[in-house]
Amino acid sequence: MLHELPAEKAYRVLESGPIVLVSTRASDGRANLMTMGFHMMMQHDPPLVGAVIGPWDHSHQALSETGECVLAVPTVDLAETVVDIGNCSGDALNKFAHFGLTPAPAQTVDAPLVRECWANLECRVTDDGWARRYNLWVLEVQRVCIDTAREETRLIHHQGDGRFSVDGDTLDLAERMVKWRYLMDR
Ligand SMILES: Cc1cc2nc3c(=O)[nH]c(=O)nc-3n(C[C@H](O)[C@H](O)[C@H](O)COP(=O)(O)O)c2cc1C
8 A cells, every 4th residue: 555645755765874863062152053964975075065054053153153153973872862852952952061961172163063963074165156055054064073983883873754664684785886986894
């Protein structure tokens, strides 16, 4: 049986990459966090990421004024915190302190890394042309840090309705990636 979904629910089928936290630091020095599910890799080199961050987010202002952020990739043990971070505003709340997360200095941007996350990507806005129409910011990744000491590395993916799938088995099909051999180094 085929069940039709309203077209505006397309995001429930084409769920993008893992849920991430966006870390920003406003020009007044205050750091903030928000949760983001709508993002996509756009280009390998230079590495570009499309990220939807709208004016309904307090973080939007910091991103607009500084042009910098960190994309912090949490694992499943942080799932509840990640949802709660996306359900409150940094306008009146210090989310790092409130949620017991540790800001760590980045090297290329003022926005802090999130020490508890598996990966942190330091990013700069490289094109805000789409932001005005679609709230879609094109970010260039400046630096990537992975916490290799972490035992839990399963990422979480939002299904669009408050449910999340958790990374499971890994299939290694690198041998078949004959056209993309240069991308297979580990
Ligand atoms: C699971 C989840 C996914 C979200 N994805 C996005 C997103 O892709 N883009 C966006 O602008 N807001 C998204 N949000 C909403 C923001 O995280 C939310 O508005 C948050 O309160 C913003 O924090 P701030 O006001 O401190 O910036 C998401 C929230 C949740 C819970």
